[in-house]
Amino acid sequence: MFGIGFGELVVIVFVAVVVFGPDKLPELARQAGRFLRQVRTFATNARDELRDELGPEYADLELRDLDPRTIVRRHIVEAMEEADEDSRPRRRGLHPLMPGEVPPYDLDAT
Numbered sequence: 835m836f837g838i839g840f841g842e843l844v845v846i847v848f849v850a851v852v853v854f855g856p857d858k859l860p861e862l863a864r865q866a867g868r869f870l871r872q873v874r875t876f877a878t879n880a881r882d883e884l885r886d887e888l889g890p891e892y893a894d895l896e897l898r899d900l901d902p903r904t905i906v907r908r909h910i911v912e913a914m915e916e917a918d919e920d921s922r923p924r925r926r927g928l929h930p931l932m933p934g935e936v937p938p939y940d941l942d943a944t
Contacts, residue, residue: 850862881895881896
């Protein structure tokens with residue numbers, strides 16, 4: 835959870851108890867829970883509204899798909915796949931040389 839280990843979580847709870855006091859801590863936890871619920875509801879509504887506006891071809895859209903790192907990564911993978919397809923021989927009869935096989939040599943072309 836957010837890269838926080840058990841020891842760090844204990845320190846955070848201890849500091850919260852010291853700063854806010856044990857009688858205010860339950861109310862702060864309730865407020866934090868309400869806030870996280872509102873943020874989750876807001877994100878879900880934003881995603882659903884975006885899906886509705888973009889149409890059925892984007893029905894499987896997730897908000898993490900809009901992350902610039904994800905977009906760049908996807909374009910790089912697509913470009914690499916296209917490069918692999920372009921590097922393959924397209925003419926019939928062409929194949930890689932087997933080990934020890936001599937490439938064809940045309941005396942008239944040299």
